[in-house]
Amino acid sequence: MGNHENTAAVHTHKDPVGARMGMWIFLFTELLLFGGLFFAYSVYRYLHHEQFHQAAMQMNTFLGTLNTIILLTSSMTMALSITAIQRGKKILSIILQLITVLMGAQFLVNKYFEWSAEFARGNYPGSPTLIAKGSGQTLYYGLYYTMVGLHGLHVIAGMTVIIFMLVFTIRGTINKNDYTKLENAGLYWHLVDIIWIFLYPLFYLIT
Amino acid sequence: MENEHSNVEHAANYGIYILVWLALLALTATTAIVAGINFGALSIVIALAIAASKSYLVLTIFMHLRIENRVFKIFLSVALLFFVIEILLIFADYSNYVR
Numbered sequence: 266m267g268n269h270e271n272t273a274a275v276h277t278h279k280d281p282v283g284a285r286m287g288m289w290i291f292l293f294t295e296l297l298l299f300g301g302l303f304f305a306y307s308v309y310r311y312l313h314h315e316q317f318h319q320a321a322m323q324m325n326t327f328l329g330t331l332n333t334i335i336l337l338t339s340s341m342t343m344a345l346s347i348t349a350i351q352r353g354k355k356i357l358s359i360i361l362q363l364i365t366v367l368m369g370a371q372f373l374v375n376k377y378f379e380w381s382a383e384f385a386r387g388n389y390p391g392s393p394t395l396i397a398k399g400s401g402q403t404l405y406y407g408l409y410y411t412m413v414g415l416h417g418l419h420v421i422a423g424m425t426v427i428i429f430m431l432v433f434t435i436r437g438t439i440n441k442n443d444y445t446k447l448e449n450a451g452l453y454w455h456l457v458d459i460i461w462i463f464l465y466p467l468f469y470l471i472t
Numbered sequence: 473m474e475n476e477h478s479n480v481e482h483a484a485n486y487g488i489y490i491l492v493w494l495a496l497l498a499l500t501a502t503t504a505i506v507a508g509i510n511f512g513a514l515s516i517v518i519a520l521a522i523a524a525s526k527s528y529l530v531l532t533i534f535m536h537l538r539i540e541n542r543v544f545k546i547f548l549s550v551a552l553l554f555f556v557i558e559i560l561l562i563f564a565d566y567s568n569y570v571r
Binding site for chain 1 (some may be wrong): 536555
């Protein structure tokens, strides 16, 4: 006990396991945040089964699938960038982190086109077109914009974090012997990926 | 003493991530194709089962849970258990309301 306190007092002690645990506990709060929305989704889908079906039929499944592939691939490049830094391949790690950020950007660009098309068709929150379609479809689009939008904000947050990691890696703060920050950024990015893994079938693939 | 956090450090391997990525793409293709077939009420079960398998791969391999300290797995299990309990309670309630 005494030993531990001493080490902590000097502030040189690094605790990667503790740092990762902190990140995981934060990820559990994200589970609560999105969990509540998934509960709302499942209840409203249960109550308005037919309308959810009709609304989902109009979704752009191609863009949804493309974005799934992009996000899954970006998760892989993120995981690879950690392996690279573990092996001391600084340049490779930087390239892989950059690819991850660019894929996040591409995801958002696709989202922009998808939402623009929806807006053009009059399917924006509170629009007369949606109100005419009835409460079931209005709820579907409400949940779609809320959940996919909140997920989009997480993509932006994840990209921001990875850009910081990119700078840290270039400066050498993140290196072969100390890369816990990069691992935690990766954990966040993978969580964003997992949330999309569930959003994709729930919003694009109802048949 | 140092072993506790060196598990993850020694697990570095590019190949496994590429394999898992291919598996994830295959599962995505499966779920997209299967969605075109009408299994009735089973459709949602299949879609969620595939999504759960994909998440399992991401959690264990990409997020290193496979080689992580056991306490991480216990924490996640407890979090997911309460998630399941909540959804069961919600539907125990709502199934009484409709049709």
